[in-house]
Amino acid sequence: xxxxxxxxxxxxxxxxxxxxxxxxxxxxxxxxxxxxxxxxxxxxxxxxxxxxxxxxxxxxxxxxxxxxxxxxxxxxxxxxxxxxxxxxxxxxxxxxxxxxxxxxxxxxxxxxxxxxxxxxxxxxxxxxxxxxxxxxxxxxxxxxxxxxxxxxxxxxxxxxxxxxxxxxxxxxxxxxxxxxxxxxxxxxxxxxxxxxxxxxxxxxxxxxxxxxxxxxxxxxxxxxxxxxxxxxxxxxx
Amino acid sequence: xxxxxxxxxxxxxxxxxxxxxxxxxxxxxxxxxxxxxxxxxxxxxxxxxxxxxxxxxxxxxxxxxxxxxxxxxxxxxxxxxxxxxxxxxxxxxxxxxxxxxxxxxxxxxxxxxxxxxxxxxxxxxxxxxxxxxxxxxxxxxxxxxxxxxxxxxxxxxxxxxxxxxxxxxxxxxxxxxxxxxxxxxxxxxxxxxxxxxxxxxxxxxxxxxxxxxxxxxxxxxxxxxxxxxxxxxxxxx
DNA sequence: TCCTTAATAGTCGTGATGACTATAAACAGC
DNA sequence: GCTGTTTATAGTCATCACGACTATTAAGGA
Numbered sequence: 001x002x003x004x005x006x007x008x009x010x011x012x013x014x015x016x017x018x019x020x021x022x023x024x025x026x027x028x029x030x031x032x033x034x035x036x037x038x039x040x041x042x043x044x045x046x047x048x049x050x051x052x053x054x055x056x057x058x059x060x061x062x063x064x065x066x067x068x069x070x071x072x073x074x075x076x077x078x079x080x081x082x083x084x085x086x087x088x089x090x091x092x093x094x095x096x097x098x099x100x101x102x103x104x105x106x107x108x109x110x111x112x113x114x115x116x117x118x119x120x121x122x123x124x125x126x127x128x129x130x131x132x133x134x135x136x137x138x139x140x141x142x143x144x145x146x147x148x149x150x151x152x153x154x155x156x157x158x159x160x161x162x163x164x165x166x167x168x169x170x171x172x173x174x175x176x177x178x179x180x181x182x183x184x185x186x187x188x189x190x191x192x193x194x195x196x197x198x199x200x201x202x203x204x205x206x207x208x209x210x211x212x213x214x215x216x217x218x219x220x221x222x223x224x225x226x227x228x229x230x231x232x233x234x235x236x237x
Numbered sequence: 238x239x240x241x242x243x244x245x246x247x248x249x250x251x252x253x254x255x256x257x258x259x260x261x262x263x264x265x266x267x268x269x270x271x272x273x274x275x276x277x278x279x280x281x282x283x284x285x286x287x288x289x290x291x292x293x294x295x296x297x298x299x300x301x302x303x304x305x306x307x308x309x310x311x312x313x314x315x316x317x318x319x320x321x322x323x324x325x326x327x328x329x330x331x332x333x334x335x336x337x338x339x340x341x342x343x344x345x346x347x348x349x350x351x352x353x354x355x356x357x358x359x360x361x362x363x364x365x366x367x368x369x370x371x372x373x374x375x376x377x378x379x380x381x382x383x384x385x386x387x388x389x390x391x392x393x394x395x396x397x398x399x400x401x402x403x404x405x406x407x408x409x410x411x412x413x414x415x416x417x418x419x420x421x422x423x424x425x426x427x428x429x430x431x432x433x434x435x436x437x438x439x440x441x442x443x444x445x446x447x448x449x450x451x452x453x454x455x456x457x458x459x460x461x462x463x464x465x466x467x468x469x470x471x472x473x474x
Numbered sequence: 475t476c477c478t479t480a481a482t483a484g485t486c487g488t489g490a491t492g493a494c495t496a497t498a499a500a501c502a503g504c
Numbered sequence: 505g506c507t508g509t510t511t512a513t514a515g516t517c518a519t520c521a522c523g524a525c526t527a528t529t530a531a532g533g534a
Contacts, residue, residue: 084320086294095290
C-alpha cells in the first residue's frame with residue numbers, strides 16, 4: 001500500500017488540540033475556549049487549530065499554545081504529544097484528524113482574549129458540561145497521562161513557578177492525584193532523588209503565610225524518577 | 238483558529254506505519270518490507286499505508302497488520318498507537334502525516350508475500366541498514382516504548398504463544414532489555430503479581446528440552462504491574 | 475549409574491517505604 | 505513576653521520488596 005501514485009487517497013484536514021493543565025487554588029484546571037459557532041456553539045472546547053502547510057504538528061501546537069496563553073515565550077513549557085484522534089465522524093463537517101498535545105504550565109494570569117474571537121478561560125477539570133467534539137475523551141486521556149507521568153518523571157515541577165517550596169510541590173501531587181500524601185515521607189523521597197529539585201542556595205525563604213518559612217527549591221536536571229513515586233492505593237484514577 | 242470556513246487549510250495525506258515486533262531465535266525482530274520504487278527504492282521500510290476515507294487510523298493499522306502478517310485474525314494481537322510523525326519534509330513527494338502503531342506478536346510463521354508486490358520479512362532489530370523515510374526514528378521510538386512498557390504492564394505475554402513457561406517469559410524480558418535476569422527472583426516477582434500469569438491446571442508440562450520440565454502458564458487478566466518490574470541499572474536502553 | 479541441564483524452593487541482608495513522633499521557627503492574641 | 509497555633513523539618517521503627525545466593529528436584533545423555 002505504499003505506491004502513492006497508484007492508489008487514490010483521501011485528503012484530510014489535520015489539526016492540533018491542546019489539553020493545557022495548571023494547578024491553581026488547590027484544584028486542577030484546564031484551559032478551554034468557548035465555541036462561537038455551530039457545531040457545538042456555546043460549548044467549551046479545547047484550544048487548537050489547523051496545522052499550517054509548512055508546520056509540523058509540534059510547531060503548530062506550540063504556536064497555538066502561545067496564542068491561547070498569551071505568553072511570549074512558551075519554549076520553556078512542557079508540551080508533549082498525547083495521541084492522535086481520527087474517528088471518521090469526530091467532526092460532523094469534514095474529515096479531521098487531530099493530533100492532541102498535553103501542556104503543563106504554572107499558575108498563569110488569566111488569559112487575555114488572544115487574537116481570536118473566542119475567549120479562553122481556566123476552568124476546573126471536570127467542572128464543565130460536556131465539551132465539543134470528542135474533547136471530553138481527549139481531556140480524560142490527557143488527565144490520565146498526567147497523573148501517570150507524575151509517578152515516574154519529574155514533571156510536577158512544570159506546574160510550579162521557577163522557585164517553589166516542597167509543600168507547593170506536594171500540593172501538585174495531591175491535587176492531580178486527589179490523594180493526601182505524608183509530608184515527611186514525600187520530602188524524604190523527593191530529596192533522595194538526585195536531580196529532582198535543587199535548593200536555592202541563598203538561604204532564601206518564603207514569607208507571607210503563617211508557620212515556619214519553607215526553603216525554596218528549583219527544578220533539577222533529572223527527567224525521570226528512579227525509583228518511581230507511586231501513588232497510594234494500587235491503581236490510577 | 239477553529240473557524241473552518243474562515244481559514245484555508247492544507248489537505249494532508251494521512252498514513253499509518255506499523256512497528257511490529259516479535260521475539261524469535263533469542264533476538265528482537267521487526268517486520269519490514271522492501272521498497273520497490275523511488276524514493277528509497279531497495280531500502281527496508283515499516284509496513285503501512287493510507288488511511289481510507291471511512292476508516293480510523295486504528296482500523297487502518299489493524300487492516301495493514303492483517304495484510305502484512307497474513308493472519309486471518311489479528312483481533313487478539315496487541316496494537317497500540319505510538320505517536321504521530323508530521324515533519325513537513327518527511328516524505329519528499331508530498332505532505333504526509335503518519336500515525337505510527339506498535340504491535341507485539343508471538344513467533345509467527347514467515348510472512349507470505351501478501352497481496353502486495355513488496356515482500357515482508359522479519360529482520361533483527363538494528364540489523365538493517367538505514368530505513369526509508371523517518372522510519373529509523375519511528376522504530377527507535379517504538380523500541381524504547383516497548384522496553385518501558387514491559388516494566389509496568391503485562392505486555393510481555395503478547396510476545397508469547399497462548400501457553401508458555403516462565404523461562405520463555407523471562408527470555409522475552411531479557412531479549413527486549415538486553416540484560417540477564419535472575420531466574421528465581423523473576424519467578425517470584427511474576428507469580429507474586431496477581432493476574433499476570435495463571436497456571437494451566439492440567440499438570441501440563443513442556444517436553445523436548447533437557448532438564449526438568451517447566452510448568453505452563455497462560456496470560457492473566459491484569460494489564461498493569463504493581464509494583465513495576467524494573468530493569469536493572471537505573472535507566473533504559 | 476553418574477553427570478549435565480534446567481526448573482523450582484528457600485534464605486538472608488539491604489534498602490525503600492508507610493506510619494508516626496519530635497523539634498524548630500514563624501505569627502497571633504492575650 | 506508568654507502561649508498557642510501553624511507549618512516546616514528531623515528523626516524513628518517495623519515491614520516488605522528485592523538482589524544475590526544456595527539447595528533441591530526432575531528430566532535426558534553418556
